[in-house]
Amino acid sequence: MHCSPKDSVAVFKDVKAKRTLAMHWGTWVLSSEGVLAPVEELKADCAEAGVKDGKFMACGLGDMTFI
Template sequence: MHCSPKDSVAVFKDVKAKRTLAMHWGTWVPSSEGVLEPVEELKAECAKAGVKDGKFVACGLGDMTFV
């Protein structure tokens, strides 16, 4: 499912997810926004919604995470 950062956090909370992994960000630039802008916005939305660190993960390019 493709969502804006704000909508992604809303879905995370609505489905009561334990952890979520943001995917495909930085794969292509669909607009005039900077390539890192979506992940920065996601972090801000998580902070606004009170999502704890490590619960909604957006790996850096080439990084790995364990779920």
């Protein structure tokens, strides 16, 4: 599912997910925002919604993440 950082946090909470991994951010330049802006926004939205650290993660550019 593709959605904004704020919407993705809402979905995370609505479906009562245990963990979520954001990916494909920074793949294409589609706006004038900085490449890290979506991840920074996601972190802020998670904090605002009370999502604990490590429950909603974002892959780093070029990183592999093991679940």
